[in-house]
Amino acid sequence: MKAAGKHRWFVPDAYLPAESSHGLESHEAACLLNVSDEDARVAFTFYFEDREPIGEVALSLGARRTRHVRLDRADELGVELPRGTPFAYAVESDVPVVLQHSRLDTTAGGYTLFTTIAYSE
Amino acid sequence: MKAAGKHRWFVPDAYLPAESSHGLESHEAACLLNVSDEDARVAFTFYFEDREPIGEVALSLGARRTRHVRLDRADELGVELPRGTPFAYAVESDVPVVLQHSRLDTTAGGYTLFTTIAYSE
Amino acid sequence: MKAAGKHRWFVPDAYLPAESSHGLESHEAACLLNVSDEDARVAFTFYFEDREPIGEVALSLGARRTRHVRLDRADELGVELPRGTPFAYAVESDVPVVLQHSRLDTTAGGYTLFTTIAYSE
């Protein structure tokens, strides 16, 4: 399929809740889609309220593939992000991709999801 | 009404939870709107993390109609999508349409909805 | 403030749940914002899966005002929308406005919100 998406994506509201319940770990996922026929190299930069950004963290995303990157998994992401701390992130890709950001929050016996297509340009 | 929307839409975060509760099956819906006076032919392509895409799956959408396509209903969609597996999808339409993606997750005794207008171009 | 927004807005996933709990009625709201110095006249059209659209339903939105229009209140909206039925809607405005769509679903003892900025052009 013809490539679709943008090279730069931004998510201002990222947060890994410190607590979990329901036997499901609170987490966030940066869900990427690359419909093109070229593999993509994507680079994450993480922003905080009171310190300099962390990054770039480079990941690969195959041609004609999606990848739902768990932001709470240091082994998958290559960097350990703090829980209970507001942050934000940017994703830059050499091939146009699409980014959707989602959170599962099971704090305090709750169980809730949110999602949004990220901001792109 | 004058046509509105785009020909290509993308949803990176699709997922059919394996579990349900509350007497309501966990599901996702691809909600399409065609405000034009022409019937639309829409084609879904489904993307995965570790295998080639499935599709195109063709559906019709009448002029001046909405259609909330349940992604967990193989009989309605014409293809069986796996539960408990991250995926993504693209929708292409011959007439401009609008796509909004929603999930109801009732896993583990939870009850939560999310939604977003899909990414278009 | 200088006007902001668009003249045409679209929401494909509208649905008024038939059930409620928690002492809070399941509902949807079409939340409009008019930051301009001119009153706006907005017109809703409602789309269904299996019948012709309903509308236009005209409402006013003052200059420098927001209005969170409850879609389940026939007295406020001027039309009775069915519960338990998938629908969609379009909003046209003579002045640029912004539309965000939200649902509170308290079906089956659940309690969940979703929201998205609508699609505009």
Add this chain to the structure above:
Amino acid sequence: MKAAGKHRWFVPDAYLPAESSHGLESHEAACLLNVSDEDARVAFTFYFEDREPIGEVALSLGARRTRHVRLDRADELGVELPRGTPFAYAVESDVPVVLQHSRLDTTAGGYTLFTTIAYSE
């Protein structure tokens, strides 16, 4: 990083629930991201259904920083917003930024989040 975002952002559906549960206060956050190398001055204006807007309320946002502004904290925001009252807001920034709006609602024993990238131009 090269600046990204827009100078004007709009959120039609703002609401601070009057009730809370789960030991977590119902609230909203205006999550801002400034990836540029210049500090930003952002100005909030709050819109209501039946009275003139409040503002501008000026806040700072450092270069390469995110800020998750709690709308229920008068000491942080510099203005006291009413609970249990529909409102909306606009954010103007001298440097391009990105805005995502989120709510945590723990009314009536519920626990739910919603989010959306705001509308920009």
